[in-house]
Amino acid sequence: MAGATDKERLRVRTGGRSVAVAAAALLTLGACSSGGSDEISLERGESGMLPAVEPPGPEGFDNVDVAGVKIDAPEDWEVQNEGGQLCLTPPGQSACAYGSIRLVPEQAENHPQSWPKKDDAFYDDDGWADDTSSCRSLNTAASGNIGVDKATLTSDNGQVFEHADGLKSHHSVWSVTCDNEDTFEVRMWFLPESDVLLYVWSVDAQYSSVYDEIAASMDSTEYRAGR
Numbered sequence: 001m002a003g004a005t006d007k008e009r010l011r012v013r014t015g016g017r018s019v020a021v022a023a024a025a026l027l028t029l030g031a032c033s034s035g036g037s038d039e040i041s042l043e044r045g046e047s048g049m050l051p052a053v054e055p056p057g058p059e060g061f062d063n064v065d066v067a068g069v070k071i072d073a074p075e076d077w078e079v080q081n082e083g084g085q086l087c088l089t090p091p092g093q094s095a096c097a098y099g100s101i102r103l104v105p106e107q108a109e110n111h112p113q114s115w116p117k118k119d120d121a122f123y124d125d126d127g128w129a130d131d132t133s134s135c136r137s138l139n140t141a142a143s144g145n146i147g148v149d150k151a152t153l154t155s156d157n158g159q160v161f162e163h164a165d166g167l168k169s170h171h172s173v174w175s176v177t178c179d180n181e182d183t184f185e186v187r188m189w190f191l192p193e194s195d196v197l198l199y200v201w202s203v204d205a206q207y208s209s210v211y212d213e214i215a216a217s218m219d220s221t222e223y224r225a226g227r
Contacts, residue, residue: 067105068223099204107197128174135178136202163218
């Protein structure tokens with residue numbers, strides 16, 4: 001959707017995390033925005049005023065961040081934080097490959113073709129990757145020598161997803177068919193104005209709801225305040 005901006009509203013997080021994710025994930029694109037605050041909250045300590053302690057993630061998750069963008073990472077997943085991006089990999093898989101989810105601030109700004117912001121690639125059938133030539137199915141991801149036959153955007157054009165900070169990202173899901181007839185799914189959450197990408201390289205179906213929980217936890221308040 002050309003010219004779309006990040007949507008933000010005040011949101012009170014309540015219990016029932018998984019239920020909240022399912023209920024809040026799919027919304028119609030509204031129109032409201034506000035800036036972040038760079039004020040540091042303080043709380044009273046035994047010896048005076050101290051910086052507020054970052055609250056822990058929900059049970060089974062650890063709070064991690066890159067460049068001021070925070071998400072909740074499953075405790076048993078491998079976390080890599082390097083090169084200005086964060087990668088979470090489920091147990092037993094190669095790092096940042098099948099089943100992994102990546103968080104990349106300033107994705108389009110640092111990409112030679114400004115993917116996926118340029119021409120709203122996040123809503124194109126072929127917008128699932130900057131290089132769409134290689135199959136990423138479980139059986140072929142490691143070899144990298146199987147091509148792609150076709151890709152289809154299976155989510156609705158204009159679909160959005162609300163995050164912990166109240167921003168609504170463009171949320172896209174693709175089904176990709178390989179030359180050997182294997183298939184795989186790619187998921188993307190993208191904030192074009194803030195330029196933050198959350199990306200499942202190749203979905204492991206057993207973690208389908210976990211990806212949504214991770215996405216729902218994303219908070220870019222600190223990152224946006226510094227831009």
